[in-house]
Amino acid sequence: MQQAIELIQSSDNILILSHKKPDGDAIGSMLGLATGLKSLGKRVQCFSNDIIPDVFNFLPGISQIENKTHPEHQDLIVLLDCALFSRTGIENIKDVVASFDNLLIIDHHPKKETECDNIQNCVNIIDYKISSTAVLVFNVLKELNIEITKDIANCLLTGIFTDTGGFQHSNTDSESLRAAAEFMKKGSRVDKISRNIFSTKSLAAIKLWGIALRRIKTNPENGMAVSYINKSDMDSLGVQEEELMGLVNVINTISDSKFSLLLTESANNKIKGSLRSEEYKGIDVSRIARSLGGGGHKLASGFEINGDIENSISQISDMIVEMKNEK
Ligand SMILES: [Mn+2]
Structure with missing residues (x-):
């Protein structure tokens, strides 16, 4: 100091x-x-x-x-x-x-x-x-x-x-x-x-949150609750990426999931991933983020990858099952 x-x-x-x-x-x-x-x-x-x-x-x-x-x-x-x-x-x-x-x-x-x-x-x-x-x-x-x-x-x-x-x-x-x-x-x-x-969200942003919430899938094998937002979802509703702040935390409130993942597609095949967990759930999401080239905290981290959403979800899901088996 x-x-x-x-x-x-x-x-x-x-x-x-x-x-x-x-x-x-x-x-x-x-x-x-x-x-x-x-x-x-x-x-x-x-x-x-x-x-x-x-x-x-x-x-x-x-x-x-x-x-x-x-x-x-x-x-x-x-x-x-x-x-x-x-x-x-x-x-x-x-x-x-x-x-x-x-x-x-x-x-x-x-x-x-x-x-x-x-x-x-x-x-x-x-x-x-x-x-x-x-x-x-x-x-x-x-x-x-x-x-x-x-x-x-x-x-x-x-x-x-x-x-x-x-x-x-x-x-x-x-x-x-x-x-x-x-x-x-x-x-x-x-x-x-x-x-x-x-409390400054637009109606369009809340509707987009609704789309993401409807798409949530949980995976009992690895404890993941995952959803995604396409670029076209954002474009058609005229919502900026910043208005998604907090959405991944809502997905993380599902009580029987171990961690949450939100994938957001930005321009040219780039996908941003946000990961959240809670202390009592016993998952270190920064390990997942780091293995995908990202980083952050144990309970809140992120990464950026190239590819399309569907493939990315299944790849990440498989990867997490493997990481669990390695432990
Ligand atoms: Mn900080």
Whole structure:
């Protein structure tokens, strides 16, 4: 932590990056950190390769996350909620930064390698036991004696709220709730965040959820509850992929399944898979995700594959039966 603090204190120009397909924790952590560091007089930029889902438009300062590149020198790059440049979706880091002196990684995903393996002047704060990157950012801001304003509180509470599934997942711990309580003392409100994130769905999106729910199949052999959404389903209803956020958690509520899988077809034969389970169900879905080239947490992970939906479901299903037999 001390090294990280010194890095930040000695840097004037700071670029904050996070992972592609940014979620509430990625976006909330970026904005919370950026707003905090700006209060110290730093020049801070946030960049996201992928567009920010509209559902996060309520966050203060959301417009400061840029999508255009203007590479220049940075004293410090902060990588949030991921630990490799490749996770940012930026093809070549030189596209967004001409050069940089130092790198700081703040993340809570379990991992084998980080960008620090490739770069010498790199410091990391990585703790996979923490619920969200937002909590780690909160600790950094406190260490820097930065005043937590209502805006910062709103951003960081959104990060914790989304990564804990609205304080329902098993990663909801006393540290997250203590941080959340601090943010509420600053004027942030869980009910408002909840409303903005979960209660802003269009009728078309709910109808699409209905299509996916009707398609759920359970497999007693491997405990999987699986469904899928085709590109044509989304196109015909005019629904964006971001409006599917939370759907896999609903599939995961089937009591006699061990884990849930939602496959979403995006353009040109690409399929995104989201996996969820619950602590008491005794499945580590990150193993499944990793064997398909993805990653994530034990109870929430994802992957991307090429192919068509039907084939993918049967292949993944067979693979999981094999994985179970190996145990
Ligand atoms: Mn996270």
